[in-house]
């Protein structure tokens with residue numbers, strides 16, 4: 064199967080990319096002016112806000128500490144942190160303070176503090192916060208490593224870790240284990256792994272699986288396609304199996320464990336993986352372990368039927384739908400002792416953090432908390448270390464680094480030439496090929512164009528209904544279709560077999576999204592190609608982030624990126640002691656210029672509902688409810 068395309072001189076219907084919402088063409092200069100105008104407006108708002116805050120804080124001095132209300136989401140400022148940075152700088156200038164390195168770092172600390180505020184509510188229940196409950200010990204499990212492994216000295220453990228490029232941080236870290244057999248998985252699981260061609264653990268699995276089996280809270284960071292899903296699903300299955308054997312659950316009980324993730328497609332994929340293993344166990348004579356998929360866009364009654372009839376052991380969910388079920392008391396977390404946030408940084412980020420906080424409010428007792436991702440800004444790591452119980456950080460590669468098995472190519476393509484060039488670019492490799500773009504409208508237009516050109520393509524974005532989305536993913540996964548055109552909805556976690564080529568039709572503004580997108584290829588030891596179109600429309604901070612990522616991964620840096628003036632070349636470490644941005648982890652800018660902070664503020668101003676519904680301005684909202 065390969066894409067055989069003939070290039071055709073047809074001009075794309077219109078220049079869809081430089082249009083405003085009314086469909087009128089807006090030249091770059093004008094768009095920049097408008098952006099500048101919006102910035103000035105926001106700054107005016109900041110002045111007003113800060114004046115108000117000053118007045119309020121004078122007033123607050125004579126007030127008592129407010130009570131923490133259960134179920135109350137934390138209040139978030141709707142002033143851009145970029146603008147706050149601007150204000151902080153301005154005040155310092157007015158006070159005659161030099162904006163040298165040390166003041167820059169003070170500004171960064173202040174911004175980081177402000178940016179981290181909301182997420183702090185996310186992993187602790189309101190009742191625990193109100194009563195000041197802190198758990199001192201990890202969850203107890205019955206799992207112990209085999210004797211010869213338990214006897215390993217710290218030096219021996221470190222030797223294994225350094226050989227596998229595993230970094231760890233935390234107290235009493237269980238030893239790494241190099242085989243699934245020694246992790247004590249039953250033969251039924253070992254055979255199911257073999258059937259998937261999985262015979263030995265990947266580095267993240269070597270260290271994180273023993274930690275999870277031992278009941279420890281984990282922050283797991285490893286590059287895309289490195290087997291993180293198995294890392295948290297296998298221990299969960301063993302845990303619920305043990306619970307079921309001890310005391311079988313009955314109708315309306317459960318779940319024992321929850322996996323939360325940012326997109327319906329990702330959760331559907333994880334659900335299938337869990338089902339594969341639980342049915343392998345069932346076939347081998349173990350008790351039936353039941354899982355439920357709680358995602359938006361599907362009939363609630365179907366989803367609840369199982370829990371009403373028999374009870375469920377594992378819930379795999381997107382936060383919106385799961386929160387609904389909990390709030391309406393259709394489910395509860397009374398027995399739940401295990402929660403995993405897949406794509407954890409996204410789950411703690413704006414748009415999901417309040418949902419996650421609301422879900423954690425339903426915990427009645429201690430649970431084991433796991434957070435996994437390929438990208439994990441330092442602020443999330445710091446915060447997670449603060450709120451998790453004796454957490455262990457397991458890190459394989461720098462958080463946010465690109466997968467080294469992906470050949471990254473960056474090409475300067477003029478905006479109006481992109482669509483035609485896309486056809487040529489599709490010929491670089493055999494299918495399957497994934498094309499990403501930022502806007503839903505562009506996804507539709509490119510999809511239509513490819514169909515017109517005879518390419519077997521499907522598309523997904525948050526504006527499509529769930530049936531269409533499922534059909535598109537299934538057709539692409541099974542090889543019926545050669546090309547999938549998608550927004551970032553398909554960027555995180557989806558494991559398509561053997562993707563040869565990822566094309567970024569446009570460069571994402573946030574570098575984390577770039578890392579996830581290109582990570583759909585080059586998975587688990589295979590290699591792949593990623594091509595990214597850039598042009599003058601791409602903001603400079605995104606280009607600088609990209610340049611640094613290419614350098615880090617020893618990829619070719621195109622002249623246009625090399626020529627960029629790069630303030631980070633001489634830059635000191637940031638407020639968290641790492642390089643680059645302390646907020647998003649991008650290597651090409653500091654927090655004071657972070658595009659993500661500004662984008663977050665814009666999303667808040669645009670209204671959370673809009674953002675969550677994926678309806679905003681045609682951008683690829685996850686629509687994950």
Ligand SMILES: Nc1ncnc2c1ncn2[C@@H]1O[C@H](COP(=O)(O)OP(=O)(O)OP(=O)(O)O)[C@@H](O)[C@H]1O
Pocket residue numbers: 259260261262263264265268285286287288289290291292293436437555556557558582583586587
């Ligand atoms: N130990 C292993 N050996 C070989 N293949 C594995 C192993 N563990 C997992 N895989 C396979 O590797 C692929 C990628 O795994 P997975 O989807 O868990 O990656 P990930 O780290 O979660 O990636 P992402 O960051 O994109 O979510 C899957 O097809 C999975 O079956």
